Amino acid sequence: MPELTLIYFNARGRAELARWIMAYGDIKYTDDRIERENWPARKPNIFTGKVPVLMVDGKPLPESIAIARYLARMADLVPQDSYEAARVDAIADRLNSAMTETHGILYKTEDEKEKTEKFDKHKEEVIKPFFSQLNKHLEGRQWFITNKTTWADLFIGMSMTWLRMKSPGILDNYPNITALVDKVLAIPKIKEWNDKQPKDLPF
Ligand SMILES: N[C@@H](CCC(=O)N[C@@H](CS)C(=O)NCC(=O)O)C(=O)O
Missing domain, CATH: 1.20.1050.10 (Glutathione S-transferase Yfyf (Class Pi); Chain A, domain 2)
Incomplete structure (x- = not known):
């Protein structure tokens, strides 16, 4: 299992689906929640300048739907067919x-x-x-x-x-x-x- 860190604001928003999938699949991760006042300092260091980003063994995966689909495979939430x-x-x-x-x-x-x-x-x-x-x-x-x-x-x-x-x-x-x-x-x-x-x- 890769080491996972989900980066988003301290809100549900576009990260919540990933969090639900990880809760469902008992997937361990670090929930990196950025407070709004810290965003300007963090933004330049984020891959696309947008969140959510999922760090997978240190490599960035952007886009909430791509993140959800990736995690869903791990959680057995993608149909085989x-x-x-x-x-x-x-x-x-x-x-x-x-x-x-x-x-x-x-x-x-x-x-x-x-x-x-x-x-x-x-x-x-x-x-x-x-x-x-x-x-x-x-x-x-x-x-x-x-x-x-x-x-x-x-x-x-x-x-x-x-x-x-x-x-x-x-x-x-x-x-x-x-x-x-x-x-x-x-x-x-x-x-x-x-x-x-x-x-x-x-x-
Ligand atoms: N298509 C992207 C949209 C990402 C996006 O717009 N994220 C917003 C938060 S929901 C953001 O990072 N806003 C801060 C900014 O643009 O500086 C996704 O689905 O992940």
């Missing part, structure tokens, strides 16, 4: 792009009226079609890929937990997504990880 593994990649890409857009609207729009308008439009045009399809896909399935937990489930659980905090009721019409999220949150290792996080830790 290539098509199923690619389906997991596809949902991760779609979720990442929808959540990045959501994040941009909620955190980078200053004017409250404009934020509400943009978010309503985003819900109509991006969230609703996406969630309807995902909800339908999950019908009769135990997990995103039928009967085996994969990192797609953890990503869905983690993103939707954040989204539900920001927009309570957003999953009201999607019972299969809600059931999956609740199931992920009840996985003992994930529950244990979440229970020990400070209540005021930014998402």
